Amino acid sequence: MTEAERRAALEAIATEIRDCRRCRLHEGRTKAVPGEGHASTEVVFVGEGPGFNEDRLGRPFVGRAGDLLVKHLGSVGWRRDEVFITNVVKCRPPENRDPEPDEIAACAPYLKRQLEILDPALIVTLGRHSMARFMPGARISQAHGTVRPAQPETGVADAMVFAMYHPAAALRSTEVERQSYDDMGRVPNALEEARRRRAERRVAPATTAISPPLLPGPEPVGVATVGTSPAPVSGLARADAGRVERADVAVAVANLPAEPESASANHPGDIPADGADPTNAAGSQDPIDPSDQQTLF
Numbered sequence: 001m002t003e004a005e006r007r008a009a010l011e012a013i014a015t016e017i018r019d020c021r022r023c024r025l026h027e028g029r030t031k032a033v034p035g036e037g038h039a040s041t042e043v044v045f046v047g048e049g050p051g052f053n054e055d056r057l058g059r060p061f062v063g064r065a066g067d068l069l070v071k072h073l074g075s076v077g078w079r080r081d082e083v084f085i086t087n088v089v090k091c092r093p094p095e096n097r098d099p100e101p102d103e104i105a106a107c108a109p110y111l112k113r114q115l116e117i118l119d120p121a122l123i124v125t126l127g128r129h130s131m132a133r134f135m136p137g138a139r140i141s142q143a144h145g146t147v148r149p150a151q152p153e154t155g156v157a158d159a160m161v162f163a164m165y166h167p168a169a170a171l172r173s174t175e176v177e178r179q180s181y182d183d184m185g186r187v188p189n190a191l192e193e194a195r196r197r198r199a200e201r202r203v204a205p206a207t208t209a210i211s212p213p214l215l216p217g218p219e220p221v222g223v224a225t226v227g228t229s230p231a232p233v234s235g236l237a238r239a240d241a242g243r244v245e246r247a248d249v250a251v252a253v254a255n256l257p258a259e260p261e262s263a264s265a266n267h268p269g270d271i272p273a274d275g276a277d278p279t280n281a282a283g284s285q286d287p288i289d290p291s292d293q294q295t296l297f
């Protein structure tokens with residue numbers, strides 16, 4: 001799929017979302033919030049649901065939680081327009097309450113289709129409702145800062161998922177904020193790990209096609225075309241999937257550091273395991289919405 005095709009497909013889903021009446025959340029919305037970002041990015045951030053400001057503007061993470069997310073991204077040299085940002089539910093839950101399971105289920109096909117189109121290497125979950133879609137059964141106090149393969153039922157073909165606290169939780173607790181910066185610092189390594197995994201899995205079929213010694217067949221393509229492949233991927237935008245050939249994968253592999261530090265290790269500094277979950281809150285810190293201040297989940 002080319003980038004233009006991907007953009008068009010995402011826009012078609014966004015149009016459906018803006019008209020959606022699959023659950024009760026449409027009744028209270030000002031604007032649905034389908035998500036936004038780079039159509040060819042390798043990284044998708046998934047929050048929980050729009051808050052007050054997002055509902056007014058129809059854009060994800062534009063309140064205080066969004067400002068903090070932008071700071072988190074900046075701490076590793078990334079910008080929000082280089083990634084794709086969306087939510088588990090696309091309409092604001094009243095008073096920023098938690099989305100109900102049936103609301104999440106009604107919205108799930110949209111997220112799944114967005115991920116099928118985006119085909120990211122890495123998903124970063126923000127908060128426990130988002131994490132629950134990709135790491136069922138995990139506890140955020142233990143899973144934050146860790147990475148694991150994403151299940152194909154989520155819509156991704158071959159991706160890793162990295163869990164973070166919701167930025168609104170970091171706004172409420174300096175300890176969670178510190179841990180969130182720590183976690184964000186691990187995201188680039190998680191992306192390297194995801195890229196390496198994808199490259200290995202995509203190179204494998206080429207090896208079997210080339211290696212049987214006795215079978216006549218087409219000329220091997222892997223080595224012969226390395227020198228003529230398009231420029232390697234820059235930033236977080238990958239080459240169009242339709243044009244990624246084995247030669248491109250070889251270039252990508254060659255550019256990886258020899259032994260990137262694993263992002264999957266647990267690390268010290270978890271918040272006290274007192275059972276309380278300090279996360280969540282869709283836009284709950286946006287000062288212009290007084291109800292946000294009361295519903296901190």
Ligand code: URA
Binds near residue numbers: 051059
């Ligand atoms: N919180 C979320 O989870 N999503 C948004 O878009 C904004 C705040």
